[in-house]
Amino acid sequence: MGGVRRVGVYLAHPRAGSFNHALYEAVVDELRGRGCEVAAHDLYAEGFAPLLTAEETETVAAVGESLDPQLGLHRAEVTALDALVLIHPNWWGMPPAVLTGWVQRVLVPGVAYKLGTADGEPAGLLRAGRALVLNTSDTPEDREHSEFGDPLQQIWAACVLPYVGVAEVRRLVFRTVTDSSDAARAQWLRQARQEAVALLDA
Numbered sequence: 001m002g003g004v005r006r007v008g009v010y011l012a013h014p015r016a017g018s019f020n021h022a023l024y025e026a027v028v029d030e031l032r033g034r035g036c037e038v039a040a041h042d043l044y045a046e047g048f049a050p051l052l053t054a055e056e057t058e059t060v061a062a063v064g065e066s067l068d069p070q071l072g073l074h075r076a077e078v079t080a081l082d083a084l085v086l087i088h089p090n091w092w093g094m095p096p097a098v099l100t101g102w103v104q105r106v107l108v109p110g111v112a113y114k115l116g117t118a119d120g121e122p123a124g125l126l127r128a129g130r131a132l133v134l135n136t137s138d139t140p141e142d143r144e145h146s147e148f149g150d151p152l153q154q155i156w157a158a159c160v161l162p163y164v165g166v167a168e169v170r171r172l173v174f175r176t177v178t179d180s181s182d183a184a185r186a187q188w189l190r191q192a193r194q195e196a197v198a199l200l201d202a
Contacts, residue, residue, distance in 0.1 A: 050101020
């Protein structure tokens, strides 16, 4: 499996039975079926608290130990992963608030990156060298690119993941979901499984 044995899979969608949930279940099943140790997190179901506190707004100094056991678990866990899978819908060109909050509260200095000065270049600390982002959207691809510039691609592949040391980012968008057929969804779930397997390849 190319050294990828521990994978974190993070779902951000509030509605049980959504296609995002189906993607999450398919990916977790595929990875576990291939012998991976999977840290599977449905962030809404777990009640992950996304609000950044005043004490957590440090950008340079390493954060201290969190008194929040859930947050401490996520921070410790993410440092031990070999790869990440992020699953969420495109909402206003952004990830859902719970996942944005997860990024801001978990991927903090001293855990996910090291920064000498506020305007310096970060050194990513995560051992996870690769990530898979699975998005759902009701915006046609040509409109997403021509009118909006595909902001989720920028968020994950330019802003967040390289900053914390994840050099290889693969992103797949399933669209348009609301009016999709059962056959299309079945094919998309197969694609998601294939992408999860590709994450393990050397």
